[in-house]
Amino acid sequence: MALRDLRPELKERKSALREERVKLQVRLREIDTEESALDSLIAGEDRRFGVEPEPEPEPELGPRVGPESPRRLRNLFENLRSPPASSVVEAYATSPMRRAVLTELADGKPHSHDEITKAIEEKGTGAAKGGSLGRSVQGTLLSLRYQKVVQAVGDGVWQLAQ
Numbered sequence: 198m199a200l201r202d203l204r205p206e207l208k209e210r211k212s213a214l215r216e217e218r219v220k221l222q223v224r225l226r227e228i229d230t231e232e233s234a235l236d237s238l239i240a241g242e243d244r245r246f247g248v249e250p251e252p253e254p255e256p257e258l259g260p261r262v263g264p265e266s267p268r269r270l271r272n273l274f275e276n277l278r279s280p281p282a283s284s285v286v287e288a289y290a291t292s293p294m295r296r297a298v299l300t301e302l303a304d305g306k307p308h309s310h311d312e313i314t315k316a317i318e319e320k321g322t323g324a325a326k327g328g329s330l331g332r333s334v335q336g337t338l339l340s341l342r343y344q345k346v347v348q349a350v351g352d353g354v355w356q357l358a359q
Contacts, residue, residue, distance in 0.1 A: 226291060229291040232340075233295065233337070236336060237332070237333060237339075238336070240332075240339045241332050244332075285357060292337075294317075294333050294337050297317045298313060298317070298334060298347075299346070302357050303357070305356065306356060307355065307356040308354065310331070310355065313338075314330055314331050317330065317334065318330055338355055
């Protein structure tokens, strides 16, 4: 009895898994964008009612399983130690506004909300226009603070998290 070659079926299954991963990554980016928009709206409502926003607990995710997980975790922790500002911008810039805010903070120095807003307005890099730009910047900063990407270092002064 001859052995059956399983390689074609295994390669087909691997290809299907790769396609599924790409679709899931696209969906995760869509969810991040939606969540950021909701964070901005909630932050605006909090300001409107004079409420200090409460940080929400991050969802607990189970451990990633698979043969590559130790390497991925090691890379993640190495990047968490002190990622270069450019990698922070790339990792968290899921919308034009987030990219604009992170680009302004990429030098690692503290910047006031007004400085960030003015720079974005001058460069035209943010998605919001007019009076809503400042609100969009604030909502984005609060969302990034929740993700521990930026930190408030004074009244209305922000910088990338250390």
